[in-house]
Each structure stands twice: as C-alpha cells, then as structure tokens.
Amino acid sequence: MRTYIGGHEAVSDTDFVELALGTPLDLWLGVEGESEMEAAARMDAARDILAANPDFPDRVSRVAAEAIEAFAPDIFNVIPLPVRRPVRRRQSRGGVAA
Helix, strand or coil, rough: EEEEEECEEEEHHHHHHHHHCCHHHHHHHHCCCCHHHHHHHHHHHHHHHHCCCCCCCHHHHHHHHHHHHHHHHHHHHCCCCCCCCCCCCCCCCCCCCC
C-alpha cells in the first residue's frame, strides 16, 4: 500500500515527518560533519522559517503527539522481567579449609 501526503509519496518514517512539517529534518537536526559555516547557514534558514511561520512549534508538537499516539502500543509493549534474588553464600562454621 502506498501513502501520499499532499501529492507526495511517503516511503519512510522520515518522509512522513518531513511532509507533515514541510521542511527536511536535516534543517533542524544538522548533518554529521557539517562545517561551522554550513551550520550557521542552516540555523539562519531555520530562524527565517520560524519567523515566517509562528505556528510551526505547534505543528511540531501536534506531529509528535500524533506519532506517540499511533505508536503507543508498540512503545509501551513491555513485559516484566523476573526478579533475581541475590545468591546467599554459605558461611563457614569456623572449620578449617581442606
């Protein structure tokens, strides 16, 4: 089954998030090995987006809440681990070791 958001096909979890937010995740998270100049340019672009879209933080919160709601059964699907009791060591009764 294929999923489309706004006419774009979402083929991965990252695609869903990027299409829901309207920006690439790398813009907000950065990329490994980027230079200081690249990071500064990325942050400038992010500031411009935030200035032009004051509701953006609310959209991000909504996307995160929807993802948690959708995946909550998997996130909280835990099983209790058995309790391990400490092993008691026998104490010698004053005897001499052989």
